[in-house]
Amino acid sequence: MTVVRIPPTLRGDVGGARQVEATGATVREVLDDLVERHPALGAQILADGGVAPFVNVYLGGEDVRTLDGLDTEVPDGETVILLPAMAGGSSRPWSPAVASSLLDLVGQTPLVELPRLSPKPTVTIYAKLEGQNPTGSVKDRVAKAMIEAAEASGELQPGRALLEPTSGNTGISLALVASLKGYPLTCVMPENATEERKRLLRLYGAEVVLSPAAEGSNGAVRLALEMAESDPRWFVPFQYANAANPRAHYEGTGAEIAAALDRVDVLVAGLGTGGTLMGAGERLRETFPDIVVAAAEPLPGDPVMGLRSLDDGYVPPILDVSRLDRKVLVSNEESVAAVRDLLRLEGIFGGVSAGAAVHVARRLAGELDEGVVVAILADGGWKYLSADFWEAPTHDVEESMESTVWW
Amino acid sequence: MVIPASVRAAIAEHARRELPNEACGLLLLDGDEAVEYVPGENASPSPYYFELRLDPVMWADIGDRDLEQAVLHSHVSSAPRPSRTDVERIGLWRGRPYVIYSVRLDELAAWRIGDGQIESVPLRDGAPA
Numbered sequence: 273m274t275v276v277r278i279p280p281t282l283r284g285d286v287g288g289a290r291q292v293e294a295t296g297a298t299v300r301e302v303l304d305d306l307v308e309r310h311p312a313l314g315a316q317i318l319a320d321g322g323v324a325p326f327v328n329v330y331l332g333g334e335d336v337r338t339l340d341g342l343d344t345e346v347p348d349g350e351t352v353i354l355l356p357a358m359a360g361g362s363s364r365p366w367s368p369a370v371a372s373s374l375l376d377l378v379g380q381t382p383l384v385e386l387p388r389l390s391p392k393p394t395v396t397i398y399a400k401l402e403g404q405n406p407t408g409s410v411k412d413r414v415a416k417a418m419i420e421a422a423e424a425s426g427e428l429q430p431g432r433a434l435l436e437p438t439s440g441n442t443g444i445s446l447a448l449v450a451s452l453k454g455y456p457l458t459c460v461m462p463e464n465a466t467e468e469r470k471r472l473l474r475l476y477g478a479e480v481v482l483s484p485a486a487e488g489s490n491g492a493v494r495l496a497l498e499m500a501e502s503d504p505r506w507f508v509p510f511q512y513a514n515a516a517n518p519r520a521h522y523e524g525t526g527a528e529i530a531a532a533l534d535r536v537d538v539l540v541a542g543l544g545t546g547g548t549l550m551g552a553g554e555r556l557r558e559t560f561p562d563i564v565v566a567a568a569e570p571l572p573g574d575p576v577m578g579l580r581s582l583d584d585g586y587v588p589p590i591l592d593v594s595r596l597d598r599k600v601l602v603s604n605e606e607s608v609a610a611v612r613d614l615l616r617l618e619g620i621f622g623g624v625s626a627g628a629a630v631h632v633a634r635r636l637a638g639e640l641d642e643g644v645v646v647a648i649l650a651d652g653g654w655k656y657l658s659a660d661f662w663e664a665p666t667h668d669v670e671e672s673m674e675s676t677v678w679w
Numbered sequence: 680m681v682i683p684a685s686v687r688a689a690i691a692e693h694a695r696r697e698l699p700n701e702a703c704g705l706l707l708l709d710g711d712e713a714v715e716y717v718p719g720e721n722a723s724p725s726p727y728y729f730e731l732r733l734d735p736v737m738w739a740d741i742g743d744r745d746l747e748q749a750v751l752h753s754h755v756s757s758a759p760r761p762s763r764t765d766v767e768r769i770g771l772w773r774g775r776p777y778v779i780y781s782v783r784l785d786e787l788a789a790w791r792i793g794d795g796q797i798e799s800v801p802l803r804d805g806a807p808a
Contacts, residue, residue, distance in 0.1 A: 277739040280748065281771040290743050316771065326770025330735040353739045356771035358750045361701055361728035361764045531763055 274302050274346055281356045282327075285312035294352075299329060300342035302352055317354065328355045375452060378405055378412045379524045383532055383646070388617040389634055394642035397633050399620065400529065403652030407444045407476075409623075410525070410650040411511075414547055415445035417520035418509040419453065428507050433458065435506040437489070437496035439465035439473075441651055442511055447476035458506075460496040462488055468658060490586075512545050512588035521551025529646055530559040537643035540633045541650075542625040543567035543599070546591030548648055553595065566598035568625075568632040600635065602628040608661045610634070611653070615662075623651040624661075680776060680789045681712040681803045687787060689716040694753035694782050697721065701729040703752040705741065706778055716751065717741065726755045728764070749776035749789070757781065759788035761797050769793075776800060 277291045286292050287310075294309065296302035307314040317327045322342060329336045330353040336344045346352065371377050381404050386397040402410035422428035434450050436443060439461030450457040459473050463482040470480050481499075483491040500506040511517050525548060529536060539556055541548040553565035587593070604624075611627025614620045622630070626649035633647035653662075682690075686706070693716070694702040704719040722732040729752045741748065750772055754762075759779035769777070774793040780786070789800035 277742070279739070279742045279771075281775070326768075328735075333735055335735075353735045355735055355738055355742075358703070358731040358770070358772060359723070359729060359768045360752060361725065361754075361762065531767075534763065 273348075275351045276302065276306055277351060277353045279355050282313065282316055282354060285316060286310045296346060298342065299331060299336050299344045299346055299352065302346050303329070303342070326357050328357045329353070330355065373452065374406050375416055375449065378416050380528060381405060381525075383529065384618075384620075386614075386618050386620075386630075386633075386647075389613060389630060391634060391638040395637040395640050395645060396643075397637055397645045397647060398533070399618075399626075399630070400525065400646060400648045401620070402525075402648060402650050403622065403626075405445075407441070407448050408652050408654060409441035409445065410548065410648065411441040411445040412448070413520040413524050414511055414517045414545075415442060415449045415509075417516040417524075418511065418514050419446070419449050419455075421514075421516035421519075422507060422509065423453075428455070430454065431505075432507045433505055435460070435496055435500055435508050436510065437461070437483075437492040438511075439469045439489075439492070441655075443469075443473050443478060444476055446509065447473055447478040451477040458499075460492045460499070462492055466658065468655065472655070511547065512586075513590060515590065517545055517547035518551035518554075518590055521548050522555045523551075525648065526552035526555025530556055533644060533646070535644045536560045536563055536646055537640060538564045538566055538633070538636050538645040539648075540566045540568055540629050540636065540645065541648040542628050543569045543591075543596075544625070544650075545588050548650075549596060550590060550592065552648070564597045564636070565595070566600060566632055566636055567596050568602050568628040569599050570628070571601045571603050598636070600632045602631050606631045612662070614649075615653070620649070621653040622649050623653055623656055624659075625650050626652075680708070680778075680800050682706075682778075682787060682789075683713065684804060686713045686716050687804065689718075690751060690753075690780050690787065691782075691785065693718045694780050697724075697753070698782065699726050699755060700724040701726065701753050701755060702780075703729040703731045703750070705731075705733065705738075706749040706751045706776075707741065707744070708747040708749055708776065713749075714746065729753075747776065749778050751778045751780065753780045753782050756783040758784065759786050761790055761792055766792055766797065 273293050273295055275291050276294055278286050278289060294302045294306040296305050303317060317324050323329050331344055331346060331350060381401050383398045383400050386399055390397045405412035433456040434446060435458050436446055437460045443459040447457050458479040458481055460481045460483055462485050464485040473480055483495040496508060500508045536556055539553055543549060549565060549567050556563050607624050607627040610631035611622050611624055614622045614630050629647040629649060633645050637645045700721055703721050705717040706713050707715040720732040722730040759781040769792045774791055777790045777792055779788055787802060789802050791798045791800060
C-alpha cells in the first residue's frame with residue numbers, strides 16, 4: 273500500500289482528503305489505481321500516456337520525471353507526493369543563452385512598436401523583424417523547414433544535392449542550411465542578377481548556374497526543372513509549391529505573434545510565395561477570429577524587389593487567394609518612400625518589401641479607430657545597398673529598379 | 680488581500696537577491712491576510728521565466744496547514760500584471776490568488792487567473808485604517 277499526499281488544489285477531486293491510499297509496483301500502477309478510485313483526478317494528473325503538464329509527482333523527494341518517469345518502481349511503504357507545477361514569467365519569450373547550432377537561432381524574432389509611423393495614437397503598429405534571422409531574412413524559416421521536412425519523409429538523404437531556382441533570400445537561406453547539414457546546393461538564376469547576389473551565394477558555398485537574362489525568373493525555373501528531370505540526384509525544394517513553407521509560418525511566425533500579443537486586428541505581409549500570409553494568417557485567425565489578413569502586392573508590371581520573383585500572373589500552388597481578406601497594391605515608389613521613413617523615423621534598416629508592408633500597415637491602421645496592426649518585415653536593407661534608392665530622387669529610383677533583376 | 684509590511688519586505692528582498700532573474704515562492708494566506716512568504720528556487724533561472732521549485736516534503740507539509748497558498752513571482756522590469764505566459768501556464772492554480780512583484784517599479788499586485796480571464800484582487804498593506 274502506498275500513501276499519496278494530495279495538494280489542496282486537487283483535494284476537491286478526492287473528497288477533500290489530504291492523503292489517500294493506492295497500490296502498485298510502479299508509479300504508473302499507483303496512479304492508475306488512484307484514478308480508478310478517484311476518477312475526477314484522471315484528467316488532472318495523467319495526459320498523453322504520461323504525467324500531465326501541470327502536475328509534478330515526487331517519490332523519495334525526487335521528481336519522477338528525473339527518475340524513470342511512470343516506470344519508476346515504488347518501494348512498499350514509500351510515500352508519493354503530488355504537487356501543482358507552477359511556471360510563468362514576464363512577457364518576453366524565454367530562450368537559451370547558448371545555442372548548439374545556428375539553425376536553433378532561426379525564428380523567435382522580436383516584435384517592435386513603430387509609434388512614429390502610426391497615423392493615430394489609438395492604433396499600435398508592431399513590426400516583426402525577420403531580418404534578425406541568421407542570414408538576415410524570413411527565408412531562414414522556410415529553408416530550414418523545407419529541408420527538415422524532406423529529411424523526415426526520407427526524400428532527402430545523404431548523397432543527394434539541392435537545386436533551387438532563386439537569386440534571392442531563399443537561396444542564401446538554403447545555402448546556410450545545406451552547408452551545415454552537408455548537402456551541396458546549386459542555385460539557378462538569370463544571368464543579369466546582381467553581382468552581390470551571385471557572390472553572396474558562392475560565399476555561402478552554393479554553386480551558381482545562370483539562365484538567359486531575356487527569360488527572366490521564369491527562365492531560371494524552366495532550367496532548374498529541366499536539370500532536375502535529367503538527373504535524379506537533384507532534390508528541388510521549390511518553395512512556391514512546398515507545404516513546409518506555409519507550415520513554417522504557421523508553427524513559427526504566426527505562433528510567436530499569437531504568444532506575444534493579446535490583440536491583433538490586422539496582419540500585413542508582402543505577397544511573394546504566399547507562405548507567410550497563408551501560414552501566419554491561419555495561425556493568427558485561430559487566436560483572433562476577426563483578424564484581417566492583408567497582402568501587400570506589387571502593382572502589375574511593377575516589380576517591387578523581393579516580392580515579385582516570378583512573372584506576373586503566376587499563382588503559387590501554396591497560395592489560396594480566397595483566404596486573404598485584403599490585397600493592397602503597392603508601387604515601387606510607395607515602397608521606397610515607406611522604407612526610407614522606416615529608417616529615418618524608427619531607425620529600422622529594412623529591405624524594399626519591408627517598405628511595401630509598412631506602407632500597407634500604415635494605410636490599414638488609418639482605417640481603424642483603434643487596434644493593433646502587425647507588419648512582417650521580411651529582411652534588412654543590407655543586400656540592397658548598391659541600389660540607388662536610399663538617397664536618389666524618386667524618378668532615378670524607378671529607373672534603377674527596372675534596369676536590374678534583383679530577385 | 681492584505682500583505683503586511685514585513686511580508687512585503689521579505690518578498691522585495693528575495694526578488695532583489697535573485698536579480699537579474701525572476702524570483703518565485705509561495706505566499707501563505709490566513710483568510711485574506713498574508714502571514715508568511717516562503718522563498719522558492721527558480722528551477723529555470725531567467726530574467727523572463729520562472730519555474731517554482733520547493734522541497735516536495737516541505738511543500739506537502741505546507742499543504743496540510745490550514746492556509747491558502749498563492750504563487751508569487753517577480754517581473755524584473757515589466758509591470759506586475761500577468762503575462763501571456765503566466766496565463767497559459769496557470770494550470771492547477773486556476774482561480775487561486777496569484778501575486779506578482781515588479782522589481783523595477785517596487786509594486787505588488789494580486790490577481791486571479793481563470794479560463795483566460797484575469798481578475799484584479801485589491802491589495803492593502805495591513806496598516807491600521
